Amino acid sequence: MALTRAQMDAKIDEHFGFEANDNVDGVLATLSPDVVHDIVGWPTGPTRGPDAARPFYVSLFADLQDGKVRTLKRLYGENFLVDESEWSGTAPGRPFGLEGKGRPLKFRLLHIVEFAPTGDIRRENVWLDLAAIQRQLPQV
Template structure:
């Protein structure tokens, strides 16, 4: 399970949408809580999500802070850092570098990731993207 998560996260950091979904089951449920489009079902829908994400956010690193294990699931808390070249969550990024907490709940079946549930600290993201630009 750890190997699959590490491969998935590494693909996100490389801005590799195809690599991000390579360890998913065909019927993956990809659920970013609060996404207006709701949960995505199947690899094509998840791939479309990651293609859009790669345009909106350039992940630089995810620093794991906590890990919780179950028989067929892992929950991880991370601090995500990256750059917003254009816009993210409907807000202009203008190349800003942001960091925020993120919680992933991964479920596994048949040696693959069958569900990914993602919770973002959206208040922190909004605060950073709407704060006055620093000068000097």
């Protein structure tokens, strides 16, 4: 059974809300047990299952703070959506291997999210604008 746009929006907005509050357990609760979690370029490559996704979120929440996600555009298909967003906040840690030094940061993200029939996230692919991050966090 296909999910409605409203159902998909509700789940991805819930997911982003947990991320904004650095709530690892909340984020993981939005994922299906068989989730494929793929942050393109992340050293581990795609992971399978919520427990395997946990280290990414622990690292992310240590490296970035006060994050806000602003949705720019969404495209929908049967049980999937493509979300173009902008993240803004601060970088106190080492996001994506770069010294943040508490500097402000803003970059675009592209999520491709597939949903299980239950409404949970079954696959999450994320691309981020690393060039924009590198420009804002120059290493001297």
